[in-house]
Amino acid sequence: MTPANTANPFAADCLLPLTAGGTHYSLPALDARLSARLGAASRIRRLPVALRIVLESLLRNCDGQRVTEAHVLDLAQWSPNAPRESEIPFIVGRIVLQDVAGVPLLGDLAAMRDAAAIAGLPAARVTPQVPVDMVIDHSINVDHHGTPDAMEKNLALEFSRNEERFRFAKWAMQAFEGISVIPPGFGILHQVNLEHLARGLLEDGELRYPDTLVGTDSHTGMIAGLSVVGWGVGGIEAEAAMLGQPVSFLTPDVIGVQMNGRLRPGVTATDLVLHVTQMLRGARVVGKFIEFFGEGVASLAVPDRATVSNMAPEYGPTVAFFPFDEQTVRYLRETGRPEARIREAEAYFRAQGCFGSPAPGSLDYSQVLQLDLGAVEPCVAGPKRPQDRVPLPALKQSFAQLLAQPAAAGGYGRSAMPAAPRQPADPVRDGDVVIAAITSCTNTSNPGVMLAAGLLAKKAVERGLATQPWVKTSLTPGSLVVSRYLESAGLQTYLDQLGFALAGYGCATCMGNSGPLNPGLEADIAASDAVACAVLSGNRNFEARIHPQVKAAYLMSPPLVVAFAIAGTVSIDLTVEPLGRDAQGREVYLRDLWPDDAELSAAMAQAVDPETYRKAYAVDFHAAPLWQRIERPAGATYQWSDTSSYIRKPPYFTTPALGESSLREFRGARALAILGDSITTDHISPVGNIKASSDAGEYLRALGVAEVDYNSYGARRMNHEVMIRGTFANVRLRNLMAPGSEGPVTVFQPDGERLSIHAAAMRYAAQQVPALVFAGEEYGTGSARDWAAKGTRLLGVRAVIARSFERIHRSNLAGMGVLPCQLPEGVTAATLGLDGSERFDLIGLDDAARPRQTLKLVIHRRDGRQDALDLVLRLDTRIEIEYARRGGILNYVLEALGKAA
Secondary structure, X not given: OOOOOOOOOXXXXXXXXXXXXXXXXXXXXXXXXXXXXXXXXXXXXXXXXXXXXXXXXXXXXXXXXXXOHHHHHHHHOOOOOOOOOOEEEEOOOEEEEEHHHHHHHHHHHHHHHHHHHHOOOOHHHOOOOOOEEEEOOOOOOOOOOOOOOHHHHHHHHHHHHHHHHHHHHHHHHHHOOOEEEEOOOOEOHXXXXXXXXXXXXXXXXXXXXXXXXXXXXXXHHHHHHHOOEEEEOOHHHHHHHHOOOOEEEEOOOEEEEEEEOOOOXXXXXXXXXXXXXXXXXXXXXXXXXXXXXXXOHHHOOHHHHHHHHHOHHHHOOOXXXXXXXXXXXXXXXXXXXXXXHHHHHHHHHHHOOOEOOOOOOOOOOOEEEEEEHHHOOOEEEOOOOXXXXXXXXXXXXXXXXXXXXXXXXXXXXXXXXXXXXXXOOOOOOOOEEEEEEEEOHHHHOOHHHHHHHHHHHHHHHHOOOOOOOOOXXXXXXOEHHHHHHHHHOOOHHHHHHOOOOEOOOOOOHHHOXXXXXXXXXXXXXXXXXXXOEEEEOOOOOOOOOOXXXXXXXXXXXXXXXXXXXXXXXXXXXXXXXXXXXXXXXXXXXXXXXXXXXXXHHHHHHXXXXXXXXXXXXXXXXXXXXXXXXXXXXXXXXXXXXXOOOOOOOOOOOOOHHHHOOOOOXXXXXXXXXXXXXXXXXXXHOOOOEOOOOOHHHHHHHHOOOOHHHOOEOOOOOOOHHHHHHHOOOOOOOOOOOOOOOOOOEEEEOOOOEEEEHHHHHHHHHHOOOOEEEEOOOOEOEOOOOHHHHHHHHHOOEEEEEEOOEOHHHHHHHHHOOOEEEEOOOOOOHHHHOOOOOOEEEEEOOOOOOOOOOEXXXXXXXXXXXXXXXXXXXXXXXXXXXXXXXXXXXXXXXXXXXXXXX
C-alpha cells in the first residue's frame, strides 16, 4: 500500500534487481548508488543497521513534501556524535493496535469523519493509508482461576462487560478499509505480531522493502528482536501515521551494545532482560536507538532476543534492535512462515550488506557498551520498578530492609518479619505472595522459559508439593501456540495441578486485570495494612498497577513464579532455603526442581514445530461463537448515543478551545500537582478497576450504572467523562501539595481547600485559571497511554514542567497541545521551595516558537517575593510546533486532509 510516487528524485536510480527462490523482484539500493550521489562510497555501510532501514523508508517515500531530498541526504550522512537537530519523517509500512488504545483511536477517527463532513469533505477521506492489525487482548480479567473452566468463564465475562466496545470495533472493521481485527481469546498483540503478523519484508508489486511499524503499545518494540524496526507510540500519533503522516523524531544517537560470551546453565532470558534493564536505565539511553551486536548475539534465539527488545520501554530507548542473521531465519522457519518469503528476506538483507551481527568496529555508534552474558545471574526486579534488579539470593534481605525503611525513603515503615513459619490459618503477613501469575508477552512468547515452568511444575507435583492456599495463581499466555506445546509436551497437566490452569489469552495481570484476590484476603490486607506481594512474569510492577492492595510486586521468570507460589512468600532465599517438604518429610529445594539443559532441549524438540504455528494461526478468528453473536453496525459514520456510559463522542473537534494554539503566554497559573520522580503513566491514567468512591465511580453511579458494572478505566476509554475523572486517580499517587495523602488529592488555591484533582481542575477551568503540573525525573515512564496526555489536556493543564520526560509520553503531551517544559539541571520543585501556593507565568511563547527554545517561568510567592528561571520547551521537532499551533495533532491532521482535497 505504498503510494505511487512520481516526484521521488531517487526513483530513477534507487532500485536494484534481485532474484530469490526463482522470484524476480527489486529493492531500494542503500549502498553504491546513494553513496555515489553523496561522493562517499563507504559511508552508508558504516551506518547502524536500524538507521539504514529508516533510511530505506526515506529513500522510497521521498516525495518532496512529507519526505524531502534533504531528509534523505541528511540521514545518509549521519554522524555518531553530531548535535541532534535534524528531523526524520519516518513513514512506516504498517500499524498494530491493542484494544485499550486501539478502540479509542478508532473512536477519534470516527469523530474526525464527522468533523470532515461538517467541513464539506468526503467521510471516506478519513481512512487508513497503511495496513492496520488490531488484537483485542487487554479486556480479559482474571475473575476465575485455577479450574478447568476458568478461561471459558473469563471469556464470557469479557464479552458481557465489553459488548458495546466490541460492537464498535466491528463497525470500524466495515467502515475503515484495511483494518484487520483478531477478536478476544486468541492472544496478545506483541506475541501474535512476533509469531504471525511480521513477515520479514513488505511488498508493493515487484518491490520488496523491510517491514516497519509503530503500535499503540510501548512494547511494540518487541518486534525488533526479529530484526524489524518498530516501536510504540501513543494512539494520537498512531492516528496520524495511519492517515499517512510521518512519525517524526529527532535523528537519534545509536548505542551499540556488544554482547560477549553465553548465558550460563540455569540462567534465563528473563534474568538477562532484567540485567539489561538495570544496566541501560543507568546508562540513560532514553530516546536513543540501541543495537545489539557481537559474538554473544549469535547464542541467543529470537524468543530470547524478543524478551530483551520487549522491555525496551523499561530501560528507555526508542528501539532495541537485533541483527537479521541465521537465528532470524531459523525462527521464521520454526514458526511456519512461507519458505519463499524467508528466502526473499534473507536475500534482501544479504544484498543490503545487513545480514549477520556486525563485527566490532565495522559500524559507527555514538557509544559502545559491553555486556558479558556469562555474568548474568538469576534475579528478580522490584518491588516498584522494573529496573530495580535484585539477585535471587539477596531478595529476602532486600525485602526485609525495605520493610523497615520509612515511606519517605521508598520503604514501607513496617516492623521486622515474624520468625515463625506462616500457617494457612494465620492472617496475612508482610511478604506473603497473594498473586502468582505467568502472564505477559515478555515471557509467554518464549518457549524456553514457559517449558521450564512446566518442567519445574512436573517435578514439584511428583515430589508432592503444592502452592500455598493464599496464593492466587493464573496462566494467561500470549497465543494459542503456548497451550499446544505445553499440552504436547505433557506439562500443562502439572501446571493445572499447581493452580496455573489456563485463565485466558491476553494481557491480564501484567496490566492490572488481575481480578479479585482469594476470598477474605482483601479484607484481611485492608485490616492489617500488610505489604502483600505479587510475583509475575511481566514487564511492569509500578505501584498499584497489579492490584490496588498489592504494595510490592516482583518481576521474574515463569519457573520462578511457580517456585514462589509454592513458597508463598518473598521473604525466602530460594538458593539455600527449602520450598517445602515432600510426602516423606524431606526438604525440597529449588535446585531439586530446576530443569537442566538436557530436559529443556528434549521439551523444546517437541514444542518447536512449524505445523503447530501454522494450525494455530489458520483458524477463522471471526468464527468464534461469542464474537459472531456481536452485532456489526453498518455505515460510513458512527451513530453516537447520548445515553451510553461506554462510548461518547470525543470532544476534540467540537470544543473550540481544543483547536486553539497552545503557543501562547499565560499568567496567573496554579499548580494542580507537584509530583516526584518516576511518575508513570499508571500514576497519571490508571487502567485498573474503577472504585465506587472515586470521581469516576460517582459519575457512573449518577448515570444509574450498578457498582458491579463499573468495570475498569481501560474498558471505558471511549468515555472521556470517565477518563477525565480518572486522570491522576492512582491510589498510590503522592501529590507533594497535600502531604500525608495518597491518591488524587490536591489543594485548591488560594482557598487552601483539599479537593480531588478533577474537582480542583474543573474549578480552575470555570475561573479561567491555567493549570500546571510539576514533576521530577522520568516523568511519564511506562505504557504508551495516550489518555495520560488526553486527560491532562482535558483537565486544563497548559504545561507539564519536569526534570526529564520519557519518550512516548513527552510525544503524547506534544500531540495533545500540552507543553512539555524541562527544568534546568539540578533544579527541582524542592530546590525551588514550591508548596503549591504560588502563582506562575510562562513567558516567551508565541506562534514564532522554535523547537527546544528557552522560555521563562516566573514564580510569584505568597509573601510577595518573585523568582524567575529558564525552561527548555520540549517540543523537539518542527512538526510538534505545528501540532501545538493547531491545539494538537488531531486538528492538524484534519486540516491536512482538507488541504489535500
